[in-house]
Amino acid sequence: MPPFPTSSLQQARTALAARLREIRLDAGITSKELAQRCHWSVAKSSRIENARTAPSDADIRAWCTACDADTQAADLIAANRQADSLYVHWRRLQRTGLKQLQESSTPLYERTRHFRVYASHVIPGYLQTPGYATALMGTIATFRTTPDDVNQAVQARMQRSRVIHEGDHRFATLIEENVLRHRIGDTEVMAGQLGHLLSSMALPSMSLGIIPAQAPREQIMWPLEQFTVFDDARVNVELLAAKVTVTAPGELDIYLRAFTRLTELAVHGADARALIVKAIDALH
Structure with missing residues (x-):
């Protein structure tokens, strides 16, 4: 490092x-x-x-x-x-299990009004189904050898996800098309997760865009690490080994500009739904 x-x-x-x-x-x-x-x-x-x-x-x-x-x-x-706290290894954050990490971030989610989320690896936490979250957290717990509190952590994540239904929060979400095909859990879990994405598109708080795998990138923006922008004041970046928190104005601007360019690559509405349905069809 x-x-x-x-x-x-x-x-x-x-x-x-x-x-x-x-x-x-x-x-x-x-x-x-x-x-x-x-x-x-x-x-x-x-x-x-x-x-x-x-x-x-x-x-x-x-x-x-x-x-x-x-x-x-x-x-x-x-x-x-x-x-x-600006660069924290996951092994430190998750040393007592995964539940505490979910609960500790809840106040940040509750006070944030505008979320900008770019998902390049997995479905964002607030859009995950219990089945998808269980499969994902089970893999994380095994890989990082954390205490096994997956069921409790999933419950905490679902509780935190209530923000998409409550208050005046707004979510601008961009998901790489490849994420729709990353098999987390079995076929039933993935079908349920992709179906949940379709229904979530109707939420008043949600703007959901899918970046097609074939989208030309040379003039706009290459695939990046997964990140979340909270009210233009903070960015959480998810690396394999650590969570990075960005607060410096100049660095925040880099992520905001990247999100704007990634938005130009994404499709929304009927075109986004078509890509999700295509991923569902590919499961069978």
Whole structure:
């Protein structure tokens, strides 16, 4: 993994490093003296101060103690943990199972008014049927060796998905046609899922577009990683190993522009329904 997977994380790390440097300078000590007081190498001090290495909670406490700035440690640790939340490995998020992750994201879904979702691998969670979600989460739990709470996690996901029926939420959803043919579960599960997509298109809150597999891309946008935009203020990107949270304005703009271009590739209405029906027919 590169030092900073996103510019949001880079900015957070750089700001923390700058604050630690200011604390050292205010204390009137050199990097060498700081290293001696903290009982670590000068190279480590340099890496932390230049944002090349993320400090641990213990590192921050030691730094503040060495600079007679213990009262600032708590705030700096909080900032450090917030930076950590911008790139989080799934094994950390799912170490106690899958249910807690579903429940922890519910407040974000409830307060978001405008969702923009691009699905390149699987059907978005809020459009999944219980059967599809069970098959998918079962695969995830096995692959990532998480505690087996799939049934409870599916219930939590279905509960979270109520947002498509309640309140004034709006969902602009783009799904790659290939996702319709990725076999998650058996034929019955996939038929039910694709049928649910068809019925969901009638929801007042839902705009559902399908990007045809044969759509020409060279002038517009290549297939990307799956991502969700929450109210133009935050993007969650799903990688194989981790979830990346994007909040930096410049980086947000990149995802918004990509979504706009992907929308140009998608078909809606009757044409989208035809592609879903075609995928259903292919199951038999």
